[in-house]
Structure formats: structure tokens, C-alpha cells
Amino acid sequence: MSSLALYRRYRPESFAEVIGQEHVTDPLQQALRNNRVNHAYLFSGPRGCGKTTSARILARCLNCEQGPTPTPCGECQSCRDLARNGPGSIDVIEIDAASHGGVDDARDLREKAFFGPASSRYKIYIIDEAHMVTSAGFNALLKVVEEPPEHLKFIFATTEPEKVIGTIRSRTHHYPFRLVPPGTLRDYLGEVCGHEGIPVEDGVLPLVVRAGAGSVRDSMSVMDQLLAGAADDGVTYAMATSLLGYTDGSLLDSVVDAFAAGDGAAAFEVVDRVIEGGNDPRRFVADLLERLRDLVILAAVPDAADKGLIDAPVDVVERMQAQASVFGAAELSRAADLVNSGLTEMRGATSPRLQLELICARVLLPAAFDDERSLQARIDRLERGAAAAPAPVFTTGSAAPAMAYVPGPEAHTPVAPPPPPVQQPPAPVEAARPDAPRPDAPRPGAWPGAAAPGGGTPGAWPGASTPAPQAPAAPQAPTAPVPAAPVSGDMAQGAAQVRNMWQPILDAVKNRRRFTWILLSQNAQVAGFDGTTLQLGFLNAGARDNFASSGSEEVLKQVLAEQFNVQWKIEAIIDPSGGANPPPAAANFGGGRPGQSQAHQAQAQPPAPAQAAPPQQQWAPSPAAAAPSAPAPQHAPTSSSSPAQQHRAPAAAPVHTPPRPQPVAPEDDVPEEDDPDLVDSALSGHELIVRELGATVVEEYTNE
Known part of the structure; x- marks a missing residue:
């Protein structure tokens, strides 16, 4: 037994032991049960898939003393002769057509076929490699295959059924065999290794199945080679890859x-x-x-x-x-x-x-x-x-900070980064010269009355002007500034980049909801940004609470998501200082409107370097109307001013404001029917500023 090859030691002896060919073995067993066995069969398929083995099993089933039966008894003389290691039967003749496929061999077979079996029920010819039979040989066999005697059966086995002439194929029952599935073959090889008692590492059997390419005989030969060279630790993966060349x-x-x-x-x-x-x-x-x-x-x-x-x-x-x-x-x-x-x-x-x-x-x-x-x-x-990188990617440089966006799946048009802001150098601490330009001079292209960047008083409305330089007065005790919310270095660095795109954001917010645009453009500015969280600094708690309770935060988030494909968190903080470097778009907070006279609009002026201005809202005399020689009388507040408003006007800086013409409302102030915040039943301008925005009206002008 040990000298036999592995595929010979484990050759099946019944149809139940044949693996992967159920489409052939099941009909054959049923035909044996029904006693409807044909006189000629043609088994075709790849090499090593069980054609010749199935032909021997069929011959054993036909000649069994209890047969024809699908399960041979294994006890009778015919079953013992046709067993795995039996001597063979004189009534079952195997012919290798590769060496006996000529016309003379076919004639000799035809002459002997008419003699009856010696001791069995049928005389069976198994012609292996039938495609090697010549055309003359097939023609010589044609008559006996077409009309054989009762005791004669033919089984042709071939890997190339198309080479068998049609007259022979038409007189047989053709059963095509297939390659064995890898899973079935792997399980079968595992059982064989278990019977052999040799351990095999994981990964070796798939290599053997791959080497066998679905052929049971080829896989068994490869497995036999590996088992023969196995050491005490069995068949290892390294040994298999090295030996098989994988x-x-x-x-x-x-x-x-x-x-x-x-x-x-x-x-x-x-x-x-x-x-x-x-x-x-x-x-x-x-x-x-x-x-x-x-x-x-x-x-x-x-x-x-x-x-x-x-x-x-x-x-x-x-x-x-x-x-x-x-x-x-x-x-x-x-x-x-x-x-x-x-x-x-x-x-x-x-x-x-x-x-x-x-x-x-x-x-x-x-x-x-x-x-x-x-x-x-x-x-x-x-x-x-793009999926591995975060949505916003910031690149900062010494020359010009830029902000790049990684487009999402729905973004198709690249958006160019906005131009870098122009940094204003700090004013030097020196005495004012008569020929020096006025710091409150209007900027070209700016709204009338708009303050220059960084020129507003901390805590004041960004459009309000500050007192002009006057004669030195008695020094006053400095007022402690209102502490602003802490902003980290990363947040401050990101804020400078977001300010570059703040004006497009405000324009998009304006198209979506006018109330949110008013609230952001006049009361808020970018205080910090760290890549995921945008901090907005509001002038007071009332403006911040109104922003959170009016749904404006969701409007801003929707605009950011639609226009820039980002999902930022919004954090509202109180920043009465107005920020260290407010954006140019926020420089017109509360400024004049188109149609107003430039002489009647306040101009912003930076505070004196020697003494910081108190964080209070102040009104300053107009540069065109202020008299340098005599002090101007204090303007009495109108009847609509509240005591709190009168109290907030500083006594040290008397205010004189000449009569103004009625300002012409711009086209943007006309209420739209689709804006729920600007309807006839909504709050007036005064009530909106005082009650909703939490601001304090210092002065209000009426028609005179």
C-alpha cells in the first residue's frame, strides 16, 4: 500500500465516493435502479476528473451478483476482481486507444465482441482516450456499436469528445464530467491528509488546489509529493511555496x-x-x-x-x-x-x-x-x-495667507481664493503736523461716513466718529476695558483668513435672509477660526442672544455649506473690542447711507496713542461744522432719547450736530414680500435696534 501513489490508494470504489460529479453519478445510479442501462456510454471531460474511474464503477455495478445495482456488494467474485487493488476481470476489457486505435485493432475487437462473457453478466469494453481512434477504426466499430449483442456494453472515455465521429456519438449516452470545485477538492485533500496522519499548515491546501487546477488526480499527485517531503513538523507553507514554485x-x-x-x-x-x-x-x-x-x-x-x-x-x-x-x-x-x-x-x-x-x-x-x-x-x-484630507485646508505664508478648499463630490467649479487683505501699518506716536493727511479723511470708493479699518474706538459703533484733536484737557481716570472672550493663537490666525471671504458670505446671507444679514453686518465680525469652529464676536450680549434665538445661526451654516461646501460649527461670543483687525467689509457698521451729505456723516478717527479712549459710544462734532476757536454748545437730545441714552453721552466731549436733511432710504431697505422679517407688522427701526439687537441709540434725527 505504501508503494502506491496517493491517487491510486484513494481511488473511489462506488459512485458515492466520487466527488464533484453529482450531475453524472446521480443519473447513472437512477438508471441502474430503473434497469434502463444503455448499451454504449461516452464519458468526456478534463483529465483526472474521474472518467475512467466512473467507467470501472459502472462495470462493477453491472456485473455485481446483486445487480445491476447502484451500490455494489463488494463480496462477490466480480466485485472483488474489480476492486481498487483487485486482479481485474476477464469480462471487463480496458483498451488504451492511444496505442490501439487503428483499423486492425478495431477489427480484432469486433471479432472478439460477439463471444459471450466468461463468468459475468456482461462483457464490457472500456476504451480510454477514445479521441485517439482513427476514423477508419471508428468506422470499423460503427456496426457493432450500433447493434451490439445483448451481453455487450461499450464505455468510451475521452478528453476531446469533438474528435469522436458523429455517428459514434449519436449512438451513445453522453455524460460530460467537470473540474472539481476548489472548496470540495480542498475538503477532500484535508480528509486524505488526516488519514495519512501528517499535519499540514493553513495555506498549503489552497496552493495544492491551485496547482491541481480542479483535477483530482493532479491535486493528489501534488499532495503526495508534499507529504513525501514532509518533516516532523509536517507540510509548511514555506516548503509548499518553495517546492511548487509559487x-x-x-x-x-x-x-x-x-x-x-x-x-x-x-x-x-x-x-x-x-x-x-x-x-x-x-x-x-x-x-x-x-x-x-x-x-x-x-x-x-x-x-x-x-x-x-x-x-x-x-x-x-x-x-x-x-x-x-x-x-x-x-x-x-x-x-x-x-x-x-x-x-x-x-x-x-x-x-x-x-x-x-x-x-x-x-x-x-x-x-x-x-x-x-x-x-x-x-x-x-x-x-x-480628497476623502482622506479634511474639507478646509489652510496654507499660511509670510507674504499672503490664502485659503484653499478641497471640493466635495458635488463641487465641480473651482473657487479661487480671495485676494489678501491690505495690512495697515500702525500710526507712529508723534505730534500731528499741519501738512499731514487727516486720519478721518474718507477713503476712495468707501461709503460716505465709513470708518477706516482699525480706526474706530473700541466699543463704539464702527461707523461713529471720534472726537477731533483738541486742546489738552484735564486728565481723566482711565476706565477699565471690558474683557473680551479669549481667543487662542490658532483661532486668531484662522480668523485673518476667514475675514478675506467674509464679504461673499455676507452677500450670500443677504440673499437668503435679510434679518440675519443686518445682524451680522452691523453687530458681528470674525473673532477666531481653528479649521472647524468659527467664532463670531458680537458687540454685546443682546446681539449675541438675538443671533442664537432667531435661527440666524442655521442660516449662516446653510450658506457656508451651499456656497463653500464646508460644515463649520458656529460659536457666538461677546467681543466689545471689535477685534484686533476688523475686516474691510465690517468697516461700515452703522455708517451713512447713500444719499446723505458727506458733511452730515460722522468720520472715524483713531484714538490718541498716549491715552486709550474709554469703551463707550461717543458722538463727535462733524469736521466741517466744528469751530476751532470757540467751544460748540451741547446739542440737546430729542424727545425720543431715553435717559440711558443721555447718560451714555460723555460730558468731556460736547456734541453739536447741525440739522440734517431727511436721509433717502436705499433700495435695499424696501421690504420684500418674501422676507418674513420685513413686513408692515414687524418692529420699527428704533425698536428693532433697542429691543432686538440690544443696542443703545445715542442720537436720532428727525425732519426739521
Whole structure:
């Protein structure tokens, strides 16, 4: 027994022991039960799938003393003669058509066929490799195959049934055999190894099944070779890969990871290891193609291992799932096509290493090709990079800070970053010269009465002017400034970049909801930004609470999401200082309107460097109407001013305001029917400012 090959020691003796051919064995057993056995059969299929074995089992079932039966008894003389290691029966003749396929052999068979069986029920001819019989030989057998005597049965076995002439095929029952499924063959090999008592590592059986290519006999031969060379620890994975010539899984993992990362150095290093290790480059490419095939299936079917689409150990499947997750579908398909084409080109190549390196270069450089597959692979890489990066990406530099946005899947039009803001240098601490330009001079192109950036008094409305330089007065005790909410360094750095795009944000908010636009443009500014959270500084608690309770925060979030494809958190804080560097768009908070006289609008002026102005709202005399020689009388407040408003006017800076003409309302102030915040029943301007925005009206002008 030990001298026999493994496939001979475990050859099936009944149809129940034949694996992977149920589509053939079940009808044959039913025909035996019904006693409807034909006189001629044709078994076809790949080599080593059980054709000749099934022909012997059928002969044993027909000649059993209890037969014809699908289950031979194994006790009678015929069953013992036709057993796995039996001497054979004189009534069952096997002919190898490769050496006995001529016309003379066919004539000799025809003459002997008419003699009855010696001791069995039927005289059975098993003609193996029937496609090797010549046309003259088939023609010589045609008459006896068509009309045989009652005791005669023919079984033809061939791997090429199309070479059997049609007149013979039409007189037989044709049963096509198939390759055995990998899962079935792997389980069968495991049982054989268990019977042999030799341990086998995980991963060895899939290699044997792959080497056998679905053939039971070929797989059993490979397994017999591995078992023969097994040491005390059994058959190891390293031994199997080395003996069968397969590529080690670590090399395949390394080259696939290099393809995913676009690392050419790592890929060519793997090629060098393949060549220096003595591996066959063509075998390596074939194994790489097999790995890419598994990755393509795993990318499309995540549970392919559970469904039996992939035959690999659990740890290998987990590694391949991780590799498939970092590839795009187009990338994997393109890589597999290139490797497949390269494998075809390597047949007969004079320099296999060069061919292998060219394959890796083609896979790594999709930008070098202009076909559709390469374009899709490049898109997959861009999408994978965009998914791995955060939505807003800030790049800061000493020259000009810029803000770039990574577009999402729905963004198709690139948005250019806004121009950098012009930084105003701080005013030097020196005496004012008569020929020096006035700091309160209007800026070109600005709204009449708009203050220059950084020129407002801390705590004052950004459109209000500050007192002009006058004669030195008695020093006053400095007032402690209102502490602002703490802003970290990262938040302050991000705020400078968000301010560059604040005006487009306000324009988009204005188109969505006018009330939110008024609230943000006149009471808030960017205080900080850290990449995910946007801090808005409000002048007082009333404005901040109104922003949170009126739904304006959601409006701002929707605008940011729609216009800039970002999801930022909004944090409202109290910042009465107005920010260290307010944006130019916020410089017109509360300023004059179009149609008003420039002489009747207040101008902003920076505070004196020697003494900081108190954080209170102040009114200053107009530069055109203030008399330098005599002090101007204090203007009496109107009847609509509240005591709190009168108290907030400082006594040290008397205010004189000449009569103004009635300001003409701009076109934007006309209520729209689709704006729920600007209807006839809504609050008036005075009530809106005092009750809703939490502000204090210092002066109100009426028609005079």
C-alpha cells in the first residue's frame, strides 16, 4: 500500500465516493435502479476528473451478483476482481486507444465482441482516450456499436469528445464530467491528509488546489509529493511555496501596497527581490494577476470569502480586504488588465525582468496614458486623496495667507481664493503736523461716513466718529476695558483668513435672509477660526442672544455649506473690542447711507496713542461744522432719547450736530414680500435696534 501513489490508494470504489460529479453519478445510479442501462456510454471531460474511474464503477455495478445495482456488494467474485487493488476481470476489457486505435485493432475487437462473457453478466469494453481512434477504426466499430449483442456494453472515455465521429456519438449516452470545485477538492485533500496522519499548515491546501487546477488526480499527485517531503513538523507553507514554485505572499503584499501608495521605489525593490531570489518572473506575474483578481472580487463583494468566491486562509483574506479598501474600482481593473497583457507579452521574452519592470511602471503611471481606463484610475486616486484630507485646508505664508478648499463630490467649479487683505501699518506716536493727511479723511470708493479699518474706538459703533484733536484737557481716570472672550493663537490666525471671504458670505446671507444679514453686518465680525469652529464676536450680549434665538445661526451654516461646501460649527461670543483687525467689509457698521451729505456723516478717527479712549459710544462734532476757536454748545437730545441714552453721552466731549436733511432710504431697505422679517407688522427701526439687537441709540434725527 505504501508503494502506491496517493491517487491510486484513494481511488473511489462506488459512485458515492466520487466527488464533484453529482450531475453524472446521480443519473447513472437512477438508471441502474430503473434497469434502463444503455448499451454504449461516452464519458468526456478534463483529465483526472474521474472518467475512467466512473467507467470501472459502472462495470462493477453491472456485473455485481446483486445487480445491476447502484451500490455494489463488494463480496462477490466480480466485485472483488474489480476492486481498487483487485486482479481485474476477464469480462471487463480496458483498451488504451492511444496505442490501439487503428483499423486492425478495431477489427480484432469486433471479432472478439460477439463471444459471450466468461463468468459475468456482461462483457464490457472500456476504451480510454477514445479521441485517439482513427476514423477508419471508428468506422470499423460503427456496426457493432450500433447493434451490439445483448451481453455487450461499450464505455468510451475521452478528453476531446469533438474528435469522436458523429455517428459514434449519436449512438451513445453522453455524460460530460467537470473540474472539481476548489472548496470540495480542498475538503477532500484535508480528509486524505488526516488519514495519512501528517499535519499540514493553513495555506498549503489552497496552493495544492491551485496547482491541481480542479483535477483530482493532479491535486493528489501534488499532495503526495508534499507529504513525501514532509518533516516532523509536517507540510509548511514555506516548503509548499518553495517546492511548487509559487510566489511568497509577502512579496505579493509588498508590490500591491506599492501600487496603492504609488511608490515606485518600493515596487522596483520587490522586482529586484523576485529576481535575486531565483523566482520565475512569469510565475510572479501570474501570481500577481491572481491576487489582483481576488482584490477586484473583494472590492465588488466584501463577503466574497463567505460566499466561496475566494479560496484563501482567513488571515490572507483579511489582508486582501485591507488592500482592496485603498484601491478604486477603476484602479484595480486597470492594474489587472495591464498585468494580464504583460503576462501575454512575457511569453518568449528575452528579458523577463525588463518586462516585469515595465508592467510595474505602467501600473504606477496612469498619468502617462490618455486612455479612458487611465483617466478613471487618476480620478480614483484624486477621490481617495480628497476623502482622506479634511474639507478646509489652510496654507499660511509670510507674504499672503490664502485659503484653499478641497471640493466635495458635488463641487465641480473651482473657487479661487480671495485676494489678501491690505495690512495697515500702525500710526507712529508723534505730534500731528499741519501738512499731514487727516486720519478721518474718507477713503476712495468707501461709503460716505465709513470708518477706516482699525480706526474706530473700541466699543463704539464702527461707523461713529471720534472726537477731533483738541486742546489738552484735564486728565481723566482711565476706565477699565471690558474683557473680551479669549481667543487662542490658532483661532486668531484662522480668523485673518476667514475675514478675506467674509464679504461673499455676507452677500450670500443677504440673499437668503435679510434679518440675519443686518445682524451680522452691523453687530458681528470674525473673532477666531481653528479649521472647524468659527467664532463670531458680537458687540454685546443682546446681539449675541438675538443671533442664537432667531435661527440666524442655521442660516449662516446653510450658506457656508451651499456656497463653500464646508460644515463649520458656529460659536457666538461677546467681543466689545471689535477685534484686533476688523475686516474691510465690517468697516461700515452703522455708517451713512447713500444719499446723505458727506458733511452730515460722522468720520472715524483713531484714538490718541498716549491715552486709550474709554469703551463707550461717543458722538463727535462733524469736521466741517466744528469751530476751532470757540467751544460748540451741547446739542440737546430729542424727545425720543431715553435717559440711558443721555447718560451714555460723555460730558468731556460736547456734541453739536447741525440739522440734517431727511436721509433717502436705499433700495435695499424696501421690504420684500418674501422676507418674513420685513413686513408692515414687524418692529420699527428704533425698536428693532433697542429691543432686538440690544443696542443703545445715542442720537436720532428727525425732519426739521
